[in-house]
Amino acid sequence: MEAETLPSDRIQRAIEELELQKALITNCAIQWKTLSDHYSSLKKTLAERAESLDSKLDALESETKQALDSIERRESSLPERESSAAGFIAERRDSVVDEMESQEDKLPGDLQGFLSWYCRRMDSAALWRFMVSRRKELAALRREISGAVAQSLDPPRLVLDAIEDFLSQPDAIVAGGGCERCWAVGMLVWSLLESEGRKASQVASSIRERAASVAKSWLAKHEEKKGNGDIEEGGTGEGGKEETESPEGRTFLQMVVAFGLRSMFEDEFLIKMVVQNASRKEVAKLAVGLEFGEKMEVSCFDTELYDIINNLVKKGKEIEAFYFVHESGLTEKFSPIDLLKSYLQNSRKNASAILKNRNHSMAAAEESNNLEMNALKSITKCVEIYKLEDKFGLGSIRKRLSQLEKAKSERKKSQASQKPQIKRPPPTRGTPSFPPSKAIRIPHMPSATYSRNPSLGPQNPPASRQPFNYVGQATYDSHPSVPYGAPPSHGRSSSMTPSYNTYYGGVPYGGQPINYGAYEYPPPPPQPHYQP
Incomplete structure (x- = not known):
């Protein structure tokens, strides 16, 4: 039995060793396959990246070549363009000078003619003042101003001169003063923008530097007036923070876009200005012009625009956020x-x-x-x-x-x-109806016989009945037998001239006197004592 048991144990151990070796071989095969797949994936990724880099290098070389060719063509065309521009300016200048010197030149009679007349003469001060005077024709001004500004010799300089002249006014940025006229300057700045505020016009470097100086001085004046309390703050938003939406804020943003001043101001300041003035639809277009959005393919601009939209939504301004989303092309994310x-x-x-x-x-x-x-x-x-x-x-x-x-x-x-209606008696012919004669003896009205120093004399008893004669325009009897103006029976003559007229029940001038019956009057008020 022992001899039979020993071979079977050996066989079992051999089988177990074979199973263990099989598991090790299988594990090694799996590991090898995983490593080979990983290295194959790395090799493929590196090949794709190398191919992408090669294509980008080729595209960069092509773009560089095109840019160099464009620069070369632009440099070669500079003399021709310079001479053409000089000729155009000279022609426009001569036509304007001839028009100004012509004796037969007459002022235009319509709005479009006046706008073109001022723009051709580069009279910026008169231009924006004329626009302010025609505020009732706001729709026509919006329609005609862009074409009129385009007729000027230098549109950016014309608009910048108008801004400087506006800011030179003492009440330029004071609430109730220049702020009420800022819309005219904003309309002029908007005329420089192309594609509804998305792109700045071509501005010379000297004009851009001058515009930057004007914008910074504008901000300095605004802060100074704000510190002095000459500018009223707006309402209070959430968290107790003040929100000052103003026409000059929108005009400032338009100026930054129109003259290309984006890089001269901090992003935080511009974002704050955009959020404060977001209630106007054109501000959403200006935000795109300020390079807040996906179209610039810069992540920081994306983040800034997202912050603006989220801030508007948190403040309950979903309509403003709606316009921002559409103008910036972020409809997929919002x-x-x-x-x-x-x-x-x-x-x-x-x-x-x-x-x-x-x-x-x-x-x-x-x-x-x-x-x-x-x-x-x-x-x-x-x-x-x-x-x-x-x-x-x-x-x-x-x-x-x-x-x-x-x-x-x-x-x-x-x-x-529900409002009480005042019933008026129908008009009658002849003698009109009159209010009761007691209406003239209300306590707060002075008596016709008051004098400056009246002497207290005998008075009529309270229950006495006295006839009351109401005569025409020229006569008033305070006593049946005493004509108007005669001294009273108990004192000196009156020094006060009564001013009663037909409002208190008189008859038409020259008419017959009306005799009312006797009335019981309450005790007269005490005689006032006037100091001489």
Whole structure:
């Protein structure tokens, strides 16, 4: 038995050793396959990167060659372009001089003619003042100003001269003064921008340096006036931080874009200005012109624009964020539909809060109604401008808007019906009707017989009945037998001339006197004592 057991144990141990070796070989094979795949992947990645680098180097060489060729062509064309520009300027100058010296030259009669007339003469001071004087024709000014500025010899210099002249005024940046006229300068600056504020015009380096100096002095004056309290601060936003939206802030941003001053100011300051003035749609276009956005392919600009949009959303300004998203092309990262839905929901919450906090009063209902109506109109405008009807239906919005407008009109009608109406007697021919004669003896009116130092004499008893004669324009009897102006029976003559007229019940001039019956009068008020 022992002889039979020993061979079987050896065989079992041999089999176990073979299984162990098999597992080791399998593990080694797996490790080898993993390593070979990893090295193959690295080799493939390195090959792709090398190929990409080669293609980029080829593209860079091609772009460099094109840039060098463009520079060479530009340098070769400089003399021709210089002579052409000089000829154009000389021709324009001669035409303007001839027009100014011509005796037959007459002032234009229309708005477009006046704008062109001032621009051709480079009269910047008169130009912006003329625009201020024609503020009622604002739509026509917006339509004609760009073409008029283009007719000037040097549009950037014309606009910059207008800005300098505006800032030289004593009340240029004081609330209620120059701030009310800043829109004219802003319209001139906007005329320099191309593609609706996305691209700055070509400006000479000397003009750019001068514009930078003007912009910095503008900021210095603004801070000085702000420190002196000459500028009123705006409302307070969340967190107690003040938000000062102003026309001059928008004009400053337009100036930075138009004259290419982006690199001369800190990003934090420009972002703050953009957020403060984000309620205007053109500011979103200016933000793109300030290189805040994806189109510059710089990560810091992306972050800045994201911060601006997120800041607007946190402050409940979803409509402003909506315009920023569309102008910057970030519709994939910020959903415009979600912004509109959030704005609609927040506006309804705010309207309900107004009603609840003010106990559903009439004034609260009016304010809540107006708030929701304005929100619905803003949403409708956004959807119609960017053609989002297929993604954001306006049926319920328009229905709710019509309900609010109907409720507002009914509320106005009910308020008008509740007001007391003053009934006027119908006009009659002959002698008009008069108010009661007691109306002239109200306590606060002076008596016709008051004198500066009256002597107290006998007075009529309270219950006595005296006839009251009310005669025409020229006569007033304070006593039945005493004509107007005669001294009273108990004192000196009056030194005060009464000024009663037909307002208190007199008859038409020259008419017959009207005799009213006797009335019981209350005791007369005590005679006032006037010092001489």
